[in-house]
Amino acid sequence: MNILLVGSGGREHALAWKIAQSPLATRLVVAPGNPGMAKHAELRPEFKVTDAEGLAALAREMKADLVVVGPEAALAEGLADRLNAAGIPCFGPTAKAAQLETSKAFSKAFLQRHGIPTAGYGVYEDVAEAKAALAQYSAPYVIKADGLAAGKGVAISPDRADAEAEIERMLGGRFGSAGSRVVIEEFMDGEEGSLFALCDGKRAVLFGGAQDHKRAFDGDLGPNTGGMGAYSPAPVFTPELVQQADERVVQPTIQKMAEEGAPYRGVLYAGLMATSDGPKVVEFNARFGDPECQVLMMRLDGDIVPLLLACARGDLTQAPTPRFKPGVVICVVLAAKGYPDSPLEGSVIRGADQDFGPHVQVFHAGTRKRDDGALVAAGGRVLNVCAYGEDVAQARERAYAAIAQIDWPGGFHRSDIGWRALAPR
Numbered sequence: 343m344n345i346l347l348v349g350s351g352g353r354e355h356a357l358a359w360k361i362a363q364s365p366l367a368t369r370l371v372v373a374p375g376n377p378g379m380a381k382h383a384e385l386r387p388e389f390k391v392t393d394a395e396g397l398a399a400l401a402r403e404m405k406a407d408l409v410v411v412g413p414e415a416a417l418a419e420g421l422a423d424r425l426n427a428a429g430i431p432c433f434g435p436t437a438k439a440a441q442l443e444t445s446k447a448f449s450k451a452f453l454q455r456h457g458i459p460t461a462g463y464g465v466y467e468d469v470a471e472a473k474a475a476l477a478q479y480s481a482p483y484v485i486k487a488d489g490l491a492a493g494k495g496v497a498i499s500p501d502r503a504d505a506e507a508e509i510e511r512m513l514g515g516r517f518g519s520a521g522s523r524v525v526i527e528e529f530m531d532g533e534e535g536s537l538f539a540l541c542d543g544k545r546a547v548l549f550g551g552a553q554d555h556k557r558a559f560d561g562d563l564g565p566n567t568g569g570m571g572a573y574s575p576a577p578v579f580t581p582e583l584v585q586q587a588d589e590r591v592v593q594p595t596i597q598k599m600a601e602e603g604a605p606y607r608g609v610l611y612a613g614l615m616a617t618s619d620g621p622k623v624v625e626f627n628a629r630f631g632d633p634e635c636q637v638l639m640m641r642l643d644g645d646i647v648p649l650l651l652a653c654a655r656g657d658l659t660q661a662p663t664p665r666f667k668p669g670v671v672i673c674v675v676l677a678a679k680g681y682p683d684s685p686l687e688g689s690v691i692r693g694a695d696q697d698f699g700p701h702v703q704v705f706h707a708g709t710r711k712r713d714d715g716a717l718v719a720a721g722g723r724v725l726n727v728c729a730y731g732e733d734v735a736q737a738r739e740r741a742y743a744a745i746a747q748i749d750w751p752g753g754f755h756r757s758d759i760g761w762r763a764l765a766p767r
Contacts, residue, residue, distance in 0.1 A: 348411045349411070351723075352632055352706065352726040353413075355705040358382045359705070361410070366648070370384070371406075373386035373397060374387040374388070398430075401430050408430075409425050409433065411434030414490055417443075422436045434608040439599055443629070444489060447488050458590065458591055458594055459591070461529070463525055464525070464526050466509075467523050468513075469513050473506050479529075482529050483504075484498055485499060485505060487517045487524060497566070531617065533762070536611060538551065540608075541609070541653060542657055543606060545596065547663070548584065550638050554569045555571045555759055556570070570755070573760045573763060574641055576762075586621055611629065636673045644662065648661055649661055649662070669732050670732070670736075675726055676755045679753065687720055688720075689750065691752075702729045704726065704748075708721020719753065724753060
């Protein structure tokens with residue numbers, strides 16, 4: 343099979359690593375890709391993920407049997423729509439179906455319309471109206487930019503003054519058009535986790551869970567980021583909670599999206615809060631999480647390609663049941679100093695591509711090669727150090743031992759990834 347993978351981050355590096363292991367993959371092309379993927383695939387760095395027309399032309403040119411879309415920006419631009427029109431199987435939803443992620447207002451209205459459990463909310467475009475609406479809620483206040491903001495468009499404000507300042511920043515253009523509307527939600531108390539499902543437009547098959555760490559610094563302090571680390575499996579996902587989430591959230595979502603004329607194909611990422619009333623939706627993503635994808639790919643036992651292809655072709659009934667290895671995989675994100683607000687680019691990284699042994703993989707997320715061959719930082723989240731262990735403690739030990747061997751003064755990382763799994767429950 344000729345396979346085109348779209349994206350350039352850690353999520354896509356993990357997918358490329360896994361897809362390249364498949365005996366079905368005779369040719370793998372990644373557009374644009376990153377230096378870490380060069381050992382697994384052909385890179386086409388001249389493409390941008392938002393160039394839906396160009397990427398569709400590339401898929402036609404290489405006679406792709408399957409296109410796997412990594413980032414949400416490509417979905418929002420309608421890449422899946424163009425590929426579907428050309429008869430090329432695409433793992434990833436259409437722009438209409440991807441609104442579950444690309445518009446929080448759409449997603450919340452969908453959930454409310456179909457009685458799928460989530461927090462109460464309101465949608466606002468006017469600063470004064472949004473500030474006045476805070477009276478309907480109690481602290482802490484949850485304020486979200488409506489559109490795509492690279493995982494940074496959520497603020498949890500401890501008091502009303504801070505919430506009003508966040509409203510001013512978002513509606514004042516902090517996230518551009520993505521913040522032209524804000525969603526204010528009731529705060530949900532509980533523990534959050536990420537549950538994944540593979541979907542073919544008519545049905546969904548669960549694909550494991552993970553827990554992300556959104557805050558920049560140890561102890562869940564600092565600003566929200568796109569994710570500073572993850573681990574899988576997550577203890578929050580008890581068998582009972584997973585069954586409830588499948589019955590109350592995942593299956594109704596896929597069924598109702600199809601009924602509304604937007605059949606959902608690809609992976610559905612349900613960010614869930616485990617509350618005293620059961621699981622409730624925090625958010626949906628229309629793609630694998632980053633860094634959750636990295637830990638899932640390392641845990642997956644078997645070939646990923648038949649699963650991706652079955653979703654893209656709209657028939658999961660003949661696909662193998664996803665199986666995961668016992669044990670735990672942990673991912674620690676190494677980010678450039680200044681992330682998430684003003685990450686410093688260009689600092690040299692040494693030792694990232696050495697052999698760390700069979701239990702450790704380093705996925706590139708935001709790197710580039712200089713003309714002299716040096717590997718340098720080229721983004722906010724730069725490297726993902728992932729390790730497998732029989733339990734969380736062993737996986738953590740292996741991940742942080744590998745990090746200690748990487749020489750990068752220009753970066754930082756959290757030292758407490760996986761802390762919830764080690765805390766008494």
